[in-house]
Amino acid sequence: MQQVNRxxxxxxxxxxxxxxxxxxxxxxxxxxxxTEFVRxxxxxxxxxxxxRLCPELxxxxxxxxxxxxxxxxxxxxxxxxxxxxxxNAVRAIELGSFGIDLNAGCPAKTVVxxxxxxxxxxxxxxxxxxxxxxxxxxxxxFPVSVKVRLGWDDKSLCYEIADAVExxxxxxxxxxxxxxxxxxxxxxxxxxxxGKIQQTLSIPVIxxxxxxxVQAAQQCMQETHCQDIMIGRGALNLPNIxxxxxxxxxxxxWDKVLTILxxxxxxxxxxxxxxxxxxxxxxxxxxxxxxxxxxxxxTLLQEIRTLKAxxxxxxxxxxxxxx
Numbered sequence: 001m002q003q004v005n006r007x008x009x010x011x012x013x014x015x016x017x018x019x020x021x022x023x024x025x026x027x028x029x030x031x032x033x034x035t036e037f038v039r040x041x042x043x044x045x046x047x048x049x050x051x052r053l054c055p056e057l058x059x060x061x062x063x064x065x066x067x068x069x070x071x072x073x074x075x076x077x078x079x080x081x082x083x084x085x086x087x088n089a090v091r092a093i094e095l096g097s098f099g100i101d102l103n104a105g106c107p108a109k110t111v112v113x114x115x116x117x118x119x120x121x122x123x124x125x126x127x128x129x130x131x132x133x134x135x136x137x138x139x140x141x142f143p144v145s146v147k148v149r150l151g152w153d154d155k156s157l158c159y160e161i162a163d164a165v166e167x168x169x170x171x172x173x174x175x176x177x178x179x180x181x182x183x184x185x186x187x188x189x190x191x192x193x194x195g196k197i198q199q200t201l202s203i204p205v206i207x208x209x210x211x212x213x214v215q216a217a218q219q220c221m222q223e224t225h226c227q228d229i230m231i232g233r234g235a236l237n238l239p240n241i242x243x244x245x246x247x248x249x250x251x252x253x254w255d256k257v258l259t260i261l262x263x264x265x266x267x268x269x270x271x272x273x274x275x276x277x278x279x280x281x282x283x284x285x286x287x288x289x290x291x292x293x294x295x296x297x298x299t300l301l302q303e304i305r306t307l308k309a310x311x312x313x314x315x316x317x318x319x320x321x322x323x
Contacts, residue, residue: 002221007242008174008206009033010232011076011147013106015285018055019267023260024235025071027252028242032072034101034147034230039116040079040088050075050095055269057096065096072098074145078106078116080126082133089134089144099143099171100134104161107149107180118180121152124164131168143171147208150193153181162197174206174230184233186210191223198225206230212237212292217245236289254296255322261286262317265310279310283317 009016009024011034016024021033035054038045051058056065056073066072075097079085089100104127106117120127127146135144146165150158165173175194182188189210198205208230211217217229234241239257243249252260264286265279284304290297304316 002218003227004217004221004229004246005227006031006206006229007246008228008230009071009235009242010208010230011036011101011103012232012236013037013108015236015282016232017269017282018053019264019269020282020286021056021071021073022067022069023264024239025067025069027240027256027260028235029246030071030242032074032098033067034074034076037076037078037103037106037111037117038088038092040077040081040084042081042084044084044087044091047091047095050092050097054092054095054097065098074099074101074143076101076103076147077134078103078111080115080120080130082126082129085130086133086137090137093138093142097142099145100138101174102130102134102144102146102170104130105147105149105176105180107183112180118149118152121149121157121161121180124157124160127161128164128168131165131170135169144169145172145174145206146170147174147176149176149179149182150190151179153179155179155190155193158193158197159200162201166201166203170203172204172206172228173201174208177207177209177224191220194224194226204228208232212241214245214248233289236286237292239290251293254294257290257294257297258317258321262314262321265313265317276310277308280304280308280313283313 009030013036038053054075075092077085103117104120111117112119177190177194178188194207205226206228207220207224207226211231212234240252287297287301307313
């Protein structure tokens, strides 16, 4: 069995917020986490924007920029202006981020519609310029990573994209094994092409996409020749998947998963004051992932489907949790 080196918790816009990162890093040994993207347009963003998307920056002393279990956080920036991305990268580092991640892979319509994320895959030269600008702005001791896909609607530029990242001075590259047009279709995952790209680069390559089990992680590492992997949706399907892969742990029992959901329901965040249904919608969303591995999640989702207020969700989960 191939030994994994690093396991990174992926950025998932609208899903993996600071509270979820906190809970997942308590039950897993992740090497670092990447935040939901901070959208950069044409200005230096205020500190409050970073604190909202990366509350770990406000932790005190040795936990600044880390979850309370000690896992480092890397702020992810999304945009298309090298100058403004570089300025915001400096700010994120000053606030305590353990490096910078650049988003060149998000396939969401709202993102690519504003020429960000996966839209950059059309222009490797711009990826190079962005990477170079950020690398030159950020002190060398802080890593700069870039997350990409294999291309826009085909893979014809995949080597050029990866070369742009390396030539721009990135510390490492994360490659999601699908094109933008592939979306998240399971049948489109292409780990072998990641492996071919990996052989052309001298910087570390982190493989990403369709890792939902130990078996998938092993197959991914074998086909990509990578020992570093990034896990996204799999971390929500199976909350302790990193430790299952790394340490051969048993999967969490359902009662432990319920406790995680209950603790999440109780979290408070200042920016959610005007979003009274935030927790209920997020927990229902999480249950749709969990039901892949836990049939109990299907029943629970049915039982709480009409609940909206945070306190309603807390009360409903409290009845089911063994405290």
